[in-house]
Amino acid sequence: MVTSSAPGKVYxxxxxxxxxxxxxxxxxxxxxxSVTATRRDDASLRVHAGDLTLDGFTVEYSGDTAGTPDVDVEQPLLEAAMGYVNEAIEQARDAADRPEAGFDVHIDSAIPLGAGLGSSAAVVVAAIDAATRELDHPLGVEAIADRAYQVELAVQDGEASRADTFCSAMGGAVRVEGEDCRRLDAVPNLPFVIGYDGGSGDTGALVAGVRGLREEYDFAADTVEAIGDVVRRGEDALVEEDLDELGRLMDFNHGLLSALGVSSRSLDAMVWAARDADARGxxxxxxxxxxxxxxxxxxxxxxxALRYTPGCEHAFRAELDTDGVRVEE
Ligand code: MEV
Structure with missing residues (x-):
């Protein structure tokens, strides 16, 4: 039995x-x-998940590789999570050249599903690490990140970047541009506060929406490029440890994302509450x-301030986690 864990992330x-x-x-x-992988005597995969929400509400779900859940079929987010786990185990089997390997997999996560904190990437990264170790075929962090990216590509119909999976595998602050992924050293202390409205978004549909706008309107394509310009300026501000400039650029980034149609009333309300409470951005x-x-x-x-914002279910501080994927004792 091996338990591995991997962090969530913010952008x-x-x-x-x-x-x-x-x-x-x-x-x-x-x-x-955290994902625990235990070898089974047969070739099947049983997945159990508990505590997959922020407030500790426990959901029991188990399913096999054929995608036949024992309970809780009504949970679309959980079903989506099971798709990621199935693909992650396929990657582990492929890496270890053990296509017949069966597992009991148990997931415990403090990252809400589909809420923008990288829950699927963290589960996939931890599952690949735990399952390959359980097969006595541990992988390097880069290889785990690459295989986790293949999982996201497969589950999200080819619409994914390497950002979520690389960040979760590596930990810390990272920079991703196409295939070029690296960790950023010497990042200043970033006092993050996270507001959560209790909801979730459909990543595939949102990415497809931006793709459609970008294809239809030159100014939407320009907006995507403008986000790239904000990021490049942000990298300078990180090096200069200029937190006020970082905050201004975060505000700008939010405006551009809003223009691309991916914000919502409650996300905007939480953003404004944070600004009203003198957040830097x-x-x-x-x-x-x-x-x-x-x-x-x-x-x-x-x-x-966020806690008392209508629609904000949870607000919490989040420290940068410098550890990426790791084995838990
Ligand atoms: C989703 O967490 C981040 C997106 O940029 C998609 C991706 O990078 O794969 C929206």
Whole structure:
């Protein structure tokens, strides 16, 4: 039996545009998904998941490789998560050249599903690590990131960047531009506050929406490129440790994402609440549509202000997690 964990993430800058080759800077946060993989005597895969929401509400789900869940068929998000796990186990079998290997897989995650905090990437990265170790075929971090990316590509119909999976495998703040993925060293302390509306977005549909706008309107394509420009300026601000400039650029990034149609009323409400509470800046994080915003805090007040924002279910501070995927004792 092996248990591995991997962190969730927020996007300081660059979601959506990264799908079209612009740079992005996601940052791993101290909210992790743990996956335990145990070899079975037969070739089947049994998946059990509990505690997949922020407030500890426990959902039991188990399914086999044929996609026949034992319980909770009504949970579309959980079913989507099971799709990621199935593909992750396929990757582990392929890496170890053990196509017949069966597993019991148990998932515990403190990252809400589909809310922009990289839950699927964290589960996939941790599952590949745990299952390959259980097969005595441990992989390097880069190889795990690459295989996790293949999983996202397969599950999301070819619409994914390497950003989420690389960040979760590597930990810390990373920079992703096409195939070029690297960790950023010497990042200043980034006081993130996260607001969560309790909802989620459909990543595939949101990415497809941006693709459609970009194909239809030159100014939408220009908007995607403008996000790339914001990211490049943001990288300078990171090097200069200029948190006020980072905040301004986050605000700008949110406006551009909004123009591309991926914000929502509740995400906008949380962004404005954070700004009203003197955050340095705030933006949605991840695919959007609902879920989370990330604010760069300037005072102690932001978290409280978000908590009292209509529609904000949870607000919490999130430290940068410098650990990527790791084995848990
Ligand atoms: C989703 O977490 C981030 C997107 O940029 C999609 C991707 O990069 O694969 C919207």
């Amino acid at each position: 300081l800058f660059g979601e959506h545009a990264v799908v079209y080759g612009e740079p992005a800077v996601p940052c791993a946060i101290e909210r992790r998904a 705030a933006k949605l994080t991840g695919a959007g549509g609902g879920g989370c915003i990330v604010a760069l805090d300037a005072t102690d007040g932001t978290e409280t």
